[in-house]
Amino acid sequence: MEAKWITALKSTLGEKYVRTAVVDRHSYSYDGSFGEYVPEAVVQVASARQVSEVMKIANHYRVPVTPRGQGTCLSGGPLPVYGGMVLDTSQWPASIEVYADDLIAEVSPGTLTSAIHQEVEAYGLMYPPDPSSAHVSTIGGNLAENSGGPRGLKYGVTKDYVIGLEVVTPEGEITRTGGRTIKNVTGLDITKLIVGSEGVLGVITSATLKLIPKPKAVQTIMVAFASMETAGRAISTTLTSGILPSKMEFIDHACVQAVEAYEPSGLPQDAEAVLIMELDGHEETLDKELQEILTIMKQLEATAVQVPETAEAAARIWKARKMVSPAIATIKPTKVSEDATVPRSQIPLMMKKLGEIREKYEINLVVFGHAGDGNLHPNILCDERDQAEMKRVEKAVEDIFQAAIDLGGTLSGEHGIGTMKSPFMENEIGIAGVDLMKRIKQSWDPNNIMNPGKIFAEPGQRLVLSRE
Numbered sequence: 232m233e234a235k236w237i238t239a240l241k242s243t244l245g246e247k248y249v250r251t252a253v254v255d256r257h258s259y260s261y262d263g264s265f266g267e268y269v270p271e272a273v274v275q276v277a278s279a280r281q282v283s284e285v286m287k288i289a290n291h292y293r294v295p296v297t298p299r300g301q302g303t304c305l306s307g308g309p310l311p312v313y314g315g316m317v318l319d320t321s322q323w324p325a326s327i328e329v330y331a332d333d334l335i336a337e338v339s340p341g342t343l344t345s346a347i348h349q350e351v352e353a354y355g356l357m358y359p360p361d362p363s364s365a366h367v368s369t370i371g372g373n374l375a376e377n378s379g380g381p382r383g384l385k386y387g388v389t390k391d392y393v394i395g396l397e398v399v400t401p402e403g404e405i406t407r408t409g410g411r412t413i414k415n416v417t418g419l420d421i422t423k424l425i426v427g428s429e430g431v432l433g434v435i436t437s438a439t440l441k442l443i444p445k446p447k448a449v450q451t452i453m454v455a456f457a458s459m460e461t462a463g464r465a466i467s468t469t470l471t472s473g474i475l476p477s478k479m480e481f482i483d484h485a486c487v488q489a490v491e492a493y494e495p496s497g498l499p500q501d502a503e504a505v506l507i508m509e510l511d512g513h514e515e516t517l518d519k520e521l522q523e524i525l526t527i528m529k530q531l532e533a534t535a536v537q538v539p540e541t542a543e544a545a546a547r548i549w550k551a552r553k554m555v556s557p558a559i560a561t562i563k564p565t566k567v568s569e570d571a572t573v574p575r576s577q578i579p580l581m582m583k584k585l586g587e588i589r590e591k592y593e594i595n596l597v598v599f600g601h602a603g604d605g606n607l608h609p610n611i612l613c614d615e616r617d618q619a620e621m622k623r624v625e626k627a628v629e630d631i632f633q634a635a636i637d638l639g640g641t642l643s644g645e646h647g648i649g650t651m652k653s654p655f656m657e658n659e660i661g662i663a664g665v666d667l668m669k670r671i672k673q674s675w676d677p678n679n680i681m682n683p684g685k686i687f688a689e690p691g692q693r694l695v696l697s698r699e
């Protein structure tokens with residue numbers, strides 16, 4: 232017999248928006264991380280009013296609700312670990328209303344982030360947060376994960392560009408936070424609390440984003456180094472020289488080899504470390520900054536420097552950077568992608584520790600990432616079917632988390648906590664810190680129906696990557 236809450240959803244929303252077929256439910260059972268959990272129903276929503284109705288029914292019947300955008304999460308956030316329903320926003324029509332004179336845009340939650348980039352650029356404006364998944368992830372997911380990307384170095388991440396939200400609470404109330412002004416100090420800053428809350432506090436149904444003028448010109452520079460240590464010095468010397476690049480990305484030797492084997496892209500194959508930078512601003516200023524950076528790189532004995540002269544040549548370099556992830560994914564069947572982040576001065580030490588972890592557990596570990604802001608992506612290439620290897624990988628991941636924390640860093644620079652990192656949260660923020668967050672969650676969601684099983688670990692929960 233059909234559960235009462237499913238019948239209630241069908242009669243409120245209409246049958247076709249409540250999917251219960253096995254094939255539909257399985258399609259919503261996974262994300263970009265590990266683990267598979269099949270929901271009892273998938274509910275497709277397209278308005279705040281519908282979300283409100285769904286939440287009221289869920290709250291009445293005490294049914295778990297897991298919000299979901301495009302399911303690209305790398306930490307388990309959209310997995311329905313306690314069953315119930317997945318609340319799918321991916322079918323919500325995209326809407327981007329640009330108010331150019333106010334430098335803001337109002338967007339609907341299912342809108343792809345790359346569509347926002349494209350739309351606002353037509354007005355000479357820029358929405359800076361640029362996760363690599365921008366073309367396949369929703370702004371709702373980006374807001375819930377506080378996503379960031381290469382431009383985070385100069386411009387910050389999602390939380391720095393959201394000034395207002397419409398949110399449906401776990402009890403089904405439609406509420407607004409913040410507003411449409413850059414300055415707004417009325418009451419507690421609930422907007423910032425919701426951003427990065429990974430769907431455990433409510434459903435984001437609309438967002439007001441802050442935009443900035445699009446820089447008039449950009450200049451890419453690619454530099455190769457014979458050692459990681461020199462690359463580390465190049466990063467800190469550049470950042471203390473008075474120049475702030477918009478992007479400063481790092482690729483290690485193994486990643487360079489993988490990209491070149493996957494699709495030859497002209498990366499310097501003998502380099503131990505490659506830095507790819509982008510400067511942005513006015514053309515005349517860029518030229519001066521470029522000359523200063525070239526002097527720094529010469530002093531640090533860079534083994535190769537490339538300054539592309541056309542937009543196409545620059546695009547090829549950035550395409551090579553984007554190809555790192557798919558290229559390393561061909562090395563072995565399983566890719567465990569981490570985002571441990573350290574203070575920038577600690578990057579060389581973190582790289583040393585990652586080398587030690589690689590040796591200790593005999594694993595295939597490669598590293599790339601956003602060097603300018605200390606957000607490294609150690610990736611372990613392994614085989615999920617090999618239980619013994621996966622046990623070593625689990626231990627290695629734990630060591631990576633601890634190494635980042637020991638160096639004054641964080642478990643996650645951008646992928647979030649979800650199910651994957653919750654057992655380690657206490658190591659970073661302490662018992663009191665976790666308790667404070669639990670109390671906020673309890674007061675927002677007294678029946679614990681909003682994305683339960685995320686952020687907070689169950690007693691005895693540990694990281695499991697193997698198929699046990």
Ligand SMILES: Cc1cc2nc3c(=O)[nH]c(=O)nc-3n(C[C@H](O)[C@H](O)[C@H](O)COP(=O)(O)OP(=O)(O)OC[C@H]3O[C@@H](n4cnc5c(N)ncnc54)[C@H](O)[C@@H]3O)c2cc1C
Nearest residue numbers: 300301302303304308363369371372373375378379430435
């Ligand atoms: C190839 C690849 C590259 C990536 N690169 C980056 C990167 O550079 N930077 C980065 O930060 N991340 C990156 N990610 C991770 C991922 O893309 C981001 O976390 C993204 O923001 C998730 O968006 P989504 O629409 O897929 O959300 P989902 O994965 O569906 O959901 C993510 C979380 O948000 C919650 N959620 C979704 N919509 C809502 C809503 N409307 N209201 C409340 N909660 C909601 C979900 O419950 C879940 O907890 C990458 C992932 C992949 C696969």
